[in-house]
Amino acid sequence: MAEHEHVRVAVIGSGFGGLGAAVRLRRAGITDFVVLERADSVGGTWRDNSYPGCACDVPSHLYSFSFAPNPEWPRTFSGQRHIRAYLEHVTDLFGLRPHLRFDSEVKLMTWDNDKLRWNIETTRGTLCADVVVSATGPLSDPKVPGIPGLDSFPGQVFHSARWDHDYDLRGKRVAMVGTGASAIQIVPAIQRQVGRLTLFQRTPAWVMPRVDRAISGAERRLHRALPFTTQLRRGLLWGIRELQVQAFTKHPDELGLVEQLAKRNMARAIKDPALRAKLTPDYRIGCKRILLSSEYYPALAQPNVDVVASGLSEIRGSTVVAADGTEAEVDAIIFGTGFHVTDMPIAERVVGAEGITLAESWKDGMRALRGTSAAGFPNLMTIIGPNTGLGNSSMILMIESQLNYMVDYLRQLDVLGGRTALDARPSAVENWSRKVQERMKRTVWNTGGCTSWYLDASGRNTVVWPGTTTEFRRATRRVDLAEYQVVRKPVAEASVVRGRSGATA
Numbered sequence: 001m002a003e004h005e006h007v008r009v010a011v012i013g014s015g016f017g018g019l020g021a022a023v024r025l026r027r028a029g030i031t032d033f034v035v036l037e038r039a040d041s042v043g044g045t046w047r048d049n050s051y052p053g054c055a056c057d058v059p060s061h062l063y064s065f066s067f068a069p070n071p072e073w074p075r076t077f078s079g080q081r082h083i084r085a086y087l088e089h090v091t092d093l094f095g096l097r098p099h100l101r102f103d104s105e106v107k108l109m110t111w112d113n114d115k116l117r118w119n120i121e122t123t124r125g126t127l128c129a130d131v132v133v134s135a136t137g138p139l140s141d142p143k144v145p146g147i148p149g150l151d152s153f154p155g156q157v158f159h160s161a162r163w164d165h166d167y168d169l170r171g172k173r174v175a176m177v178g179t180g181a182s183a184i185q186i187v188p189a190i191q192r193q194v195g196r197l198t199l200f201q202r203t204p205a206w207v208m209p210r211v212d213r214a215i216s217g218a219e220r221r222l223h224r225a226l227p228f229t230t231q232l233r234r235g236l237l238w239g240i241r242e243l244q245v246q247a248f249t250k251h252p253d254e255l256g257l258v259e260q261l262a263k264r265n266m267a268r269a270i271k272d273p274a275l276r277a278k279l280t281p282d283y284r285i286g287c288k289r290i291l292l293s294s295e296y297y298p299a300l301a302q303p304n305v306d307v308v309a310s311g312l313s314e315i316r317g318s319t320v321v322a323a324d325g326t327e328a329e330v331d332a333i334i335f336g337t338g339f340h341v342t343d344m345p346i347a348e349r350v351v352g353a354e355g356i357t358l359a360e361s362w363k364d365g366m367r368a369l370r371g372t373s374a375a376g377f378p379n380l381m382t383i384i385g386p387n388t389g390l391g392n393s394s395m396i397l398m399i400e401s402q403l404n405y406m407v408d409y410l411r412q413l414d415v416l417g418g419r420t421a422l423d424a425r426p427s428a429v430e431n432w433s434r435k436v437q438e439r440m441k442r443t444v445w446n447t448g449g450c451t452s453w454y455l456d457a458s459g460r461n462t463v464v465w466p467g468t469t470t471e472f473r474r475a476t477r478r479v480d481l482a483e484y485q486v487v488r489k490p491v492a493e494a495s496v497v498r499g500r501s502g503a504t505a
Contacts, residue, residue, distance in 0.1 A: 004126055004127065004128065005034075005125075005126075005127040005128075006117075006127065006128050006129070007032050007033055007034050007127065007128075007129050007130075008030065008032040008033060008129065008130050008131065009025060009030065009032070009033035009034075009129060009130070009131045009132070009133060009410070010033065010034055010036060010118065010120060010127065010129035010131075010132050010133070011025075011033060011034070011035045011036065011132075011133045011135055012035075012036050012106055012132065012133070012134045012135060012136055012346070013035075013036075013037065013044060013134070013135040013136045013137060013140070014035050014037040014039075014042040014043070014044060014091075014100065014135075015042075015043060015044015015045055015046065015047075015087070015135065015137050015140075016044060016065075016087070016137075016395070016396060016399055017044070017135030017137055017383035017384055017399050017402075018035055018037070018042075018044070018133075018135035018383070019035075019042060019087060019090055019091060019096065020065060020135075020383075020396075020399050020400065020403050021035075021133045021135055021383060021403060021406060022035050022094070022096045022099055023065070023067065023068075023090065023094045023096070024403045024406065024407055025407075025410075026094060026095070026096070027067075028407050028410065028411075030410065031099075033099055034099055034100075034101050034127070034129075035096070035099050035100050035101065036101050036104040036105075036106060036120070036122060037100060037101065037102050037103075037104060038103070038104065038105035038106075038123070039102065039103070040102045040103055041088075041102065042087050042088060042091050042100070043084045043087050043088070044087075044137055044140065045137060045139045045140060045161075046080055046083045046084045046087060047084055048140070048161045048162070049080060049160065049161050049163075049182070050080055050163055050165070051160045051161075051163040051182060051185070051186050051189075052163075052185075052186060052189035052190055053185035053186055053188060053189030053190075054079060054080035054182070054185060055077055055078065055079040055080060055185060055212075056077055056078055056079075056080075056083060057077065057181065057210070057291070057292045058077075058393070058394045058395075059076055059077060059237050059394075060073035060075065060076060060077060060078040060082075060215075061073060061230060061233045061234045061237060062234055062237040062238055062241075062393070062394040062396070062397075063078070063083070063394050063396055064086060064234075064396065065090065065396060065400065066231075066234070066396075066400060068089075068090050068093065068094075069223075069227065069230045069231065069234070070086055070089075070230075071220055071223030071224045071227070071230050072220055072224075073215055073220075074214060074215060075212055075213065075214055075215060076211070076212055076213055076215060077210060077212040077292075101122075101124065103123060103124060104122040104123060104124045105122060105123045106120060106121070106122055106346065106349060107121045107122060107123060107349060108120075108121040108349050108351070109121070109132065109349055109350045109351065110351040111351065111352050111353050111377065111378060111380075112128075113353055114489075115128075115419075115489070116130070116378070116379075116419050116420070116421045116487060116488075116489050117129060117130050117379075118130075118131075118132045118379065118380070120132070130379060130413075130419075130421075131379045131380075131381070131409075131410065131413070132379065132380050132381070133381050133382075133383060133406060134346065134350075134380065134381070134382045134383065135382075135383040135384070136344065136346045137383075137384055138339060138340075138341040138344060138384055138389070138463070139161075139339045139341070140339065140344075141339055141340045141344065141345050142159040142160075142161045142162060142335075142337075142338075142339055142340075143337055143338050143339050143340050144159055144335050144337060145177075145312075145335075145337055147312055147313070147314065147315055148313075148314050148315065149314055149315035149316055149317075150315050150333075152315070152317070153315050153317070153318065153333065154317065154318055155318060155330060155331045155332050155333065156331065156332040156333070157332070157333045157335070158334060158335070159334075159335045159336075159337070160178075160182040160183070160186060160334060160335065160336045161182075161339070167332065169190055169193055169194050169332065170193045170194070171193075171194070171195045172194055172195055172330075172331040172332055173194070173195055173196045173198075173328070173329060173330045173331045173332075174190065174194045174195075174196070174197050174198070174330060174331065174332045174333075174334060175198045175200060175312070175320050175328060175330040175332070175333045175334070176197060176198070176199045176200065176334050176336060177200045177311075177312050177333060177334065177335045177336060177337060178200070178201075178202075178335065178336035178337045178338070179199065179201045179202070179203065179204060179205050179336075180205065180289075180291075180336055180337075180338060181289065181291055182336040183199075183336035184205065184207060184291050184293045184296040185293065185296075186334065186336060187199060187296060187299050187300065187305075188293070188295035188296055188298070188299035191299040191302055191304070191305060194304070195304065196304050196305075196306070196328075197304060197305045197306070198305075198306045198308060198320070198328040198330065199300070199305065199306065199307050199308065200308050200310065200311060200312045200320075200322060201278070201279075201307055201308060201309055201310070201311075202310065202311035203281070203288070203450065203451070204278065204279050204280060204281045204309075205281065205288060205291045206259070206262045206281055206285040206286075206288070206290050206291065207262060207265065207266070207290075207291045207292070207293055207296055207297065208258075208261065208262055208265060208290055208291070208292055209265050209292070209293075209294045210292035210293050210294050210295075211294075212294070238393070238394075238397070238469070241392055241393040241394075241469075242393075242468050242469065242470060244392050245392065245393075245467065245468045247286075247444075248286050248391055248392060248443060248444050248445070249439070249442070249443045249444075249466050249467060250442060250443075252284055252286065252442075252443070252444035252447055252448060255284060255285050255286050255444060258285050258286070258290075259284070259285045262285060262290075263280070265297070266279060266280070266297055268297075269297035269298045269300075269301055270297050270300065270301055271301070272301070275300065275301070275307060278307050278309040279297070279300070279307070281450075282449070283448050283449040283450035284444055284447070284448035284449055284450075285444075285448075286391060286392075286444040286445075286448060287444050287445060287447075287448025287449060287450035287452060288448075288450050288452045289391055289452075290391075290392070306328065308322045308324070308326045308328075309324070310322040310323045310324035310326060311323050315333075318330060318331070320333065338453050339453075341453050341463060342365075342366060342453075342455075342456040342457070342462055342463065343359070343456075343457075346358075347359040347362060350377065350380070352374075352376040352377040352378075352380075353376050353377070353378055353423065354376050356376070358374060358377060361374060361375070361376055361377070362374070364458070365456050365458060365460045365462050366385070366386035366387075366456070366462040367386055367429050367430070367432075367433045367462070368382055368385040368386045368387075368424075368429065369424040369428050369429045369432050369483055370405065370432060370475055370476050371384075371385040371386055371387055371388035371398075371402065371465070371472075371476075372385050372402055372405055372406075372476070373422075373423075373424035373429070373484070374424060374429065375423065375424045375425065375426040375428075375429045376423065376426075377423070377424075378421035378422060378423040378487055379413075379421045379422060379423075381402075381405070381406055381409060383399055383402050383403070383406075384398065384399065384402070385402075386433075386462045386463070387433075387436050387440075387461075387462060387463065387464065387465055387466075388402065388465050388472070389454070389463040389464045389465060390464065390465060390469070391444075391445065391464055393469055397469040397472075397473075398465065398469060398472060400473075401469070401472050401473040401475075401476045402476055404473070404476055404477060405476040405477075405478075405479060408477075408478050408479045409422065409479050412479050412481060416486060418488060418489065419488065419489035420486060420487065420488055420489075421486075421487040421488075422479075422481075422484040422485070422486060422487070423484060423485045423487055424483060424484055424485075425483055425484060425485055428482075428483035428484070436465075436466060437460070437461075439466040439467065440461050440464070440466045443461075443464070443466050445461055445464050445466075446461055
């Protein structure tokens with residue numbers, strides 16, 4: 001990367017958000033952009049998460065771009081390998097490789113008030129950009145709890161998103177910490193090969209069957225021959241989930257029937273009443289993301305698995321100790337403990353117009369106009385920003401809505417002309433956030449009686465969108481300039497004087 005290279009747009013990250021942004025930029029006729037990626041290949045979370053059993057819990061035809069349908073999905077719920085291959089295909093299909101800058105982690109990004117641009121320091125040099133699109137995603141930086149004694153543990157330790165494929169788990173005594181979306185896929189994938197598996201469960205999850213099957217050759221041939229059938233399939237999957245939204249956002253009590261189905265799913269595999277009691281949540285289903293697995297409960301019922309209904313609290317040599325005092329000797333510890341979502345590390349590296357970092361601006365909770373623009377950070381757009389997450393549908397729908405907003409944002413800058421920036425008005429950000437939080441009050445995520453990663457340190461839900469994907473698409477269809485301050489490049493006083501003298505003469 002050349003020193004002080006200048007581009008119109010810098011995109012950070014090459015997962016779904018970053019690659020989607022790159023495609024939309026090219027389709028809008030914008031080719032003066034780069035995609036900065038800290039790793040050596042595209043894929044984002046689907047590159048980083050390669051643990052055994054890794055798969056998506058959203059149907060394949062909905063978990064893909066509308067502008068890049070894939071008639072070749074092999075299963076109704078595709079695994080990590082096929083999703084990553086899809087992203088590589090999108091990269092090639094739309095000619096994105098010349099724009100990619102691998103091994104280019106953003107170390108610091110500072111707004112220049114005089115030149116109205118972002119100065120970006122990366123591990124491969126420095127560049128500047130008129131506009132930055134941050135698509136690092138909320139599931140990119142693993143969170144490992146600070147367990148006393150962890151540093152002195154003599155065995156192997158790794159996070160699910162940093163899987164150690166060189167470590168042989170066969171016959172080992174393994175501690176699995178966490179019971180989230182990754183853990184319920186890892187447990188059945190490794191249960192048969194490990195000697196003993198101890199699952200540390202701080203909070204049980206609601207788990208529904210994962211109705212997965214192979215997509216037949218006939219179906220794939222139909223989708224290839226008649227592309228509209230792929231769109232029809234996608235539309236049906238989307239419509240079903242749109243109809244479910246009200247139960248999550250307005251009528252959580254209607255989810256009681258779903259709870260009964262989840263309990264029956266558990267009872268079919270877990271015959272031991274004591275184990276069923278450990279695995280039964282005490283909060284409303286949907287408060288945490290509903291997990292999908294047909295193999296998790298059967299794996300927990302096996303004789304080489306122990307479920308500890310308590311979080312891991314201490315490590316003494318090779319002994320792991322739960323908060324309830326339960327102990328186990330283990331050879332390896334696998335953390336399935338999630339990510340830095342409400343405290344994203346990238347926010348500490350972004351310095352805005354007032355000389356403060358995005359993390360400092362968000363110290364009382366993340367806020368961004370329409371999930372995209374933070375006040376005091378001109379010409380910075382965040383894909384999958386605050387309150388854009390979903391609890392029951394595909395994030396690709398939200399990403400594409402934000403990409404519509406991005407394209408119109410750049411169009412507005414062109415219309416304004418000259419060296420110009422848009423900075424979200426604090427009043428507009430506050431108004432948007434207030435309305436979102438008001439709607440959030442009645443949702444299952446706030447009333448369901450659980451503590452989830454949707455909530456920040458103050459208990460405010462800054463992650464989930466409290467409405468339908470259709471509503472969000474309408475809200476991000478166009479940029480409303482009234483919600484922004486238009487910032488223009490300052491004109492030197494001397495130039496102003498000369499201009500006036502010339503006019504007078």
